[in-house]
Amino acid sequence: MKSENIVQDRQPQPQEEEEIMQQEEEEEQRFHVLAVDDSVIDRKLLEKLLKASSYQVTCVESGEKALEYLGLLHHSSPASSSSQHHHQGSSWKDVPVVVMSSENVPSRISMCLEGGAEEFMLKPLQLSDLHKIQAHLLKSLPHS
Amino acid sequence: MDVVNQLQRQFIDYSASLHREGFLDDQFTQLQKLQDDNSPDFVVEVASLFFEDCEKLINNMARALEQQQGVDFKQVDASVHQLKGSSSSIGAMRVKDVCIAFRSFCEAQNREGCLRCLQQVTHEYSLLKNKLQTLFRLQQQILAAGGSIPVVE
Numbered sequence: 001m002k003s004e005n006i007v008q009d010r011q012p013q014p015q016e017e018e019e020i021m022q023q024e025e026e027e028e029q030r031f032h033v034l035a036v037d038d039s040v041i042d043r044k045l046l047e048k049l050l051k052a053s054s055y056q057v058t059c060v061e062s063g064e065k066a067l068e069y070l071g072l073l074h075h076s077s078p079a080s081s082s083s084q085h086h087h088q089g090s091s092w093k094d095v096p097v098v099v100m101s102s103e104n105v106p107s108r109i110s111m112c113l114e115g116g117a118e119e120f121m122l123k124p125l126q127l128s129d130l131h132k133i134q135a136h137l138l139k140s141l142p143h144s
Numbered sequence: 145m146d147v148v149n150q151l152q153r154q155f156i157d158y159s160a161s162l163h164r165e166g167f168l169d170d171q172f173t174q175l176q177k178l179q180d181d182n183s184p185d186f187v188v189e190v191a192s193l194f195f196e197d198c199e200k201l202i203n204n205m206a207r208a209l210e211q212q213q214g215v216d217f218k219q220v221d222a223s224v225h226q227l228k229g230s231s232s233s234i235g236a237m238r239v240k241d242v243c244i245a246f247r248s249f250c251e252a253q254n255r256e257g258c259l260r261c262l263q264q265v266t267h268e269y270s271l272l273k274n275k276l277q278t279l280f281r282l283q284q285q286i287l288a289a290g291g292s293i294p295v296v297e
Binding site for chain 2: 038039040041042044045048049051052102123124125126127
């Protein structure tokens with residue numbers, strides 16, 4: 001499993017969106033998906049697809065908002081937040097990332113996969129597409 | 145005969161015609177399948193978001209194309225790309241198809257072609273809006289008569 005940090009040098013393309021998944025360490029053990037898309041329609045569809053597949057969902061509208069949500073953006077002075085960021089940075093390292101796009105550009109898809117994405121999905125999404133990522137999530141579970 | 149059956153028949157026929165005439169494609173059926181007791185108004189909600197988004201994007205395109213001192217085709221294309229994406233996600237096939245042609249004209253920096261496409265996309269959008277409103281009205285009538293909405297494959 002690729003262990004690259006989610007905060008990568010590559011800038012997210014406007015046409016690409018990222019789905020970042022985190023395992024909930026609570027009583028339900030349900031996956032919590034952070035769904036990122038700049039289209040309000042796609043966010044609504046994604047939210048419904050994920051909920052219908054029993055995931056918990058949080059939707060945000062941009063890569064920047066996603067990083068903010070994960071606590072990976074610098075808001076305050078480096079001194080006060082640096083240690084906190086190091087801790088949080090490493091805890092996100094193993095979170096699976098799935099990239100979606102409406103455009104089927106092989107070179108861009110390869111770049112995403114080589115950059116550490118688990119899977120690439122072509123929009124528009126359907127329920128059957130979510131079954132594909134199920135397998136990736138189960139793989140990422142720690143063995144008890 | 146039974147009012148509910150009649151309405152359901154109408155709904156099925158109308159749905160089928162929308163698909164046959166290319167207004168809607170399989171993605172719309174996918175949306176209908178996602179609708180359930182937890183989100184009984186899902187399709188109507190998505191459609192409303194789409195109409196709002198459509199109007200906003202069409203206005204953006206119109207404004208950008210009006211610029212006499214030089215059209216920013218990248219800006220037009222960005223809006224068309226967004227509309228293409230959302231129409232694809234909702235299953236609005238005819239709107240999506242116009243967007244595909246529209247993008248070619250943006251790439252070619254062809255203002256006349258773009259203006260024609262803008263006209264077409266506006267036309268297709270208002271056609272679809274009317275048709276979906278009719279479809280949703282039929283749905284409401286079925287529910288009000290105590291029936292359930294048939295699943296159209």
